[in-house]
Amino acid sequence: MEPPPRPSASLFDVYLRLRPSNVVGAERFLDVEQSDQSNPTHITIKPPSTDHRKRAVERFAFTRVFEEDAAQLDIFKGTGVIPLIEGVLGVDGKEGRDGLLATLGVTGSGKSHTILGSKTQRGLTQMALDVLFQSTNKQLVQPTYGSSVFPSLAAADVSEAQLFPAAAFLDSLYGDNQSERGFNSRAQTPMPEYSSFLGTTTTRQRNIPRPSTFPQSPTLQDIDVVHVDSNAEYAIVVSMYEVYNDRIFDLLTGSATGSKNGAQKRRALLFKSTEQSPDRKVVAGLKKIVCGSLEEALMVLETGLVERRVAGTGSNAVSSRSHGFFCVEVKKRNKSRHGPWTASTLTIVDLAGSERARHAKTAGATLAEAGKINESLMYLGQCMQMQSDNQEGNKNIVPFRQCKLTELLFSNSFPSSSATTSHHHHYHHGSNHRNPQKAIMIVTADPVGDFNATSQILRYSALAREVTVPRIPSVTSTILSGTTANGGKSQLIEGRTSPSAAYEELEQATQEIARLSEEVEVLALRLAEETARRKAAEASWRAAEDHMLEVEQDVRDECFAEMETRIEAERRRWKGAWEEEADRNDEHMDRKIEVLVQGIQVHEDPEPSEAERAEELERENEALRRKVEMLEREAQMKSPIKKQRVLKSRKWEVDVGFESP
Numbered sequence: 146m147e148p149p150p151r152p153s154a155s156l157f158d159v160y161l162r163l164r165p166s167n168v169v170g171a172e173r174f175l176d177v178e179q180s181d182q183s184n185p186t187h188i189t190i191k192p193p194s195t196d197h198r199k200r201a202v203e204r205f206a207f208t209r210v211f212e213e214d215a216a217q218l219d220i221f222k223g224t225g226v227i228p229l230i231e232g233v234l235g236v237d238g239k240e241g242r243d244g245l246l247a248t249l250g251v252t253g254s255g256k257s258h259t260i261l262g263s264k265t266q267r268g269l270t271q272m273a274l275d276v277l278f279q280s281t282n283k284q285l286v287q288p289t290y291g292s293s294v295f296p297s298l299a300a301a302d303v304s305e306a307q308l309f310p311a312a313a314f315l316d317s318l319y320g321d322n323q324s325e326r327g328f329n330s331r332a333q334t335p336m337p338e339y340s341s342f343l344g345t346t347t348t349r350q351r352n353i354p355r356p357s358t359f360p361q362s363p364t365l366q367d368i369d370v371v372h373v374d375s376n377a378e379y380a381i382v383v384s385m386y387e388v389y390n391d392r393i394f395d396l397l398t399g400s401a402t403g404s405k406n407g408a409q410k411r412r413a414l415l416f417k418s419t420e421q422s423p424d425r426k427v428v429a430g431l432k433k434i435v436c437g438s439l440e441e442a443l444m445v446l447e448t449g450l451v452e453r454r455v456a457g458t459g460s461n462a463v464s465s466r467s468h469g470f471f472c473v474e475v476k477k478r479n480k481s482r483h484g485p486w487t488a489s490t491l492t493i494v495d496l497a498g499s500e501r502a503r504h505a506k507t508a509g510a511t512l513a514e515a516g517k518i519n520e521s522l523m524y525l526g527q528c529m530q531m532q533s534d535n536q537e538g539n540k541n542i543v544p545f546r547q548c549k550l551t552e553l554l555f556s557n558s559f560p561s562s563s564a565t566t567s568h569h570h571h572y573h574h575g576s577n578h579r580n581p582q583k584a585i586m587i588v589t590a591d592p593v594g595d596f597n598a599t600s601q602i603l604r605y606s607a608l609a610r611e612v613t614v615p616r617i618p619s620v621t622s623t624i625l626s627g628t629t630a631n632g633g634k635s636q637l638i639e640g641r642t643s644p645s646a647a648y649e650e651l652e653q654a655t656q657e658i659a660r661l662s663e664e665v666e667v668l669a670l671r672l673a674e675e676t677a678r679r680k681a682a683e684a685s686w687r688a689a690e691d692h693m694l695e696v697e698q699d700v701r702d703e704c705f706a707e708m709e710t711r712i713e714a715e716r717r718r719w720k721g722a723w724e725e726e727a728d729r730n731d732e733h734m735d736r737k738i739e740v741l742v743q744g745i746q747v748h749e750d751p752e753p754s755e756a757e758r759a760e761e762l763e764r765e766n767e768a769l770r771r772k773v774e775m776l777e778r779e780a781q782m783k784s785p786i787k788k789q790r791v792l793k794s795r796k797w798e799v800d801v802g803f804e805s806p
């Protein structure tokens with residue numbers, strides 16, 4: 146009945162980390178099996194004594210269980226993060242292979258503590274970055290806008306990303322006087338005050354701590370040397386995004402730091418194949434930051450975390466409701482020959498805490514979020530189970546397309562729909578590096594926390610699971626054990642007529658009852674699980690509906706806004722044209738008036754002298770007088786009536802022409 150850990154060929158190693166409790170005297174529902182003291186792999190959980198309905202004990206297998214006393218460094222060393230990093234770096238002229246490190250756990254179980262650390266303790270992310278920068282130190286390029294390396298890095302990116310040198314990026318968000326020079330020389334330029342871990346973000350200057358105030362421990366002094374490719378030069382490119390309500394959002398837009406893009410609405414990004422990456426899906430259009438030092442990378446990380454807190458979770462700052470992705474792309478090319486950059490990515494995922502919908506006390510969006518989280522974790526669990534079943538010879542299709550989370554985590558681990566299953570045989574050839582490394586999943590749990598939520602997470606994530614029901618204590622078996630101990634089999638045969646036959650029958654019946662009640666227990670458990678799934682599905686359905694409405698509203702708003710801006714632009718254009726026309730008219734009129742005025746002046750200019758004018762008038766007067774005299778004479782010679790008639794008839798003749806006789 147020993148459930149073996151899944152074969153090592155599976156895509157995930159799953160570690161369980163238990164967090165120390167701060168509740169005194171709380172009942173513990175989770176126990177670690179101490180069969181192998183140094184390397185425990187199994188735990189059992191049993192429902193709290195207050196729960197009278199269930200008595201089933203569930204047993205789970207993990208790659209390894211870390212108990213409460215495990216320190217951050219124990220986890221870092223014990224989960225194989227270092228070999229994962231070496232794989233990403235790609236030793237000896239080989240291309241690196243992608244690596245995934247993820248944490249999963251109920252809210253408050255210590256996910257953030259493990260992956261991101263606390264005020265005083267570094268998390269796995271910071272330690273992994275430290276190892277990366279320490280080991281590539283001498284071979285790391287320092288790209289600035291001016292250097293020739295930067296354009297080549299930007300050109301090598303296949304994901305339609307916008308690349309920025311860290312100094313320029315940080316400068317644009319926080320910098321007043323923090324020039325590139327300031328960052329790279331690590332000069333003590335005045336840095337914003339440390340406050341983000343306290344959650345007080347009053348001004349953008351205070352959003353981010355100084356690198357010197359980031360926790361420094363645990364240090365990595367006693368870490369073995371990490372192998373790097375000595376012939377390579379490296380560049381480290383950081384990007385961050387979150388999956389929230391099944392949509393992908395960039396976390397490095399700077400919207401939380403009050404930069405000029407602050408008011409911009411967050412736009413969801415697509416996970417798709419691009420022109421330069423036709424056979425592989427990537428998150429397209431991210432901002433990517435090329436980091437030249439650990440300090441820069443930590444500042445970028447912190448910037449993304451602030452944005453996740455502010456933009457992502459909105460009012461609910463207590464618990465992370467999105468799946469956070471922190472991607473460290475290691476770009477590499479031959480030091481002397483240069484040649485093309487190749488890239489492999491270490492992705493660190495902080496999966497959202499699962500909560501039962503009924504535990505999310507607020508309604509509306511929160512409930513929908515809880516539904517989405519539960520749903521995506523359920524799909525994640527299905528994928529993990531399926532993929533490890535597949536390793537055992539089954540040929541199930543891993544249903545990773547059901548939500549963004551599993552699509553992001555799995556789609557590049559499995560052959561795409563166009564490739565056939567024979568793809569498996571090609572793993573060792575050609576596109577070998579495309580086959581990601583075995584991923585590390587760290588499940589965190591509080592042994593005295595919420596039983597229901599924790600057991601659900603364990604069911605989703607454990608490598609193997611087994612349900613047992615404690616046997617009903619049997620009176621007859623006790624009696625029988627007494628009789629059989631003496632005579633054994635022979636006594637049983639000879640005693641057919643003796644009371645032992647009745648005992649036997651009774652024992653069988655009791656066993657049957659025990660078996661049946663065990664079955665009932667298991668079925669009840671399954672039913673509970675299915676009910677939870679149904680509820681999660683219903684919640685996600687509602688979430689989808691809400692989302693649809695939201696999208697519709699967004700589209701409407703966008704259309705309206707666009708129409709308004711267009712109308713406004715058109716109005717302005719018209720107004721402009723109208724004014725121009727009016728101006729032109731005015732000018733025209735002015736010119737006309739000018740011309741007129743000039744004309745008048747020309748006529749008036751040769752002002753005639755009064756004597757001349759009098760003379761001229763006199764002459765005119767004389768001529769007119771003569772004309773009058775002549776006309777008078779003429780009039781006296783003709784009768785005025787006759788003359789008028791003649792004139793009229795003549796006119797008629799002229800007008801009507803030949804018609805007149």
Ligand SMILES: Nc1ncnc2c1ncn2[C@@H]1O[C@H](COP(=O)(O)OP(=O)(O)OP(=O)(O)O)[C@@H](O)[C@H]1O
Nearest residue numbers: 164251252253254255256257258263463464465498
């Ligand atoms: N192994 C540990 N040792 C000491 N303190 C721990 C440990 N794990 C968790 N804690 C503390 O417990 C508290 C809750 O842990 P944490 O914030 O990491 O939970 P979480 O799982 O990330 O929750 P959420 O999903 O809400 O973010 C923190 O104050 C953290 O410092």
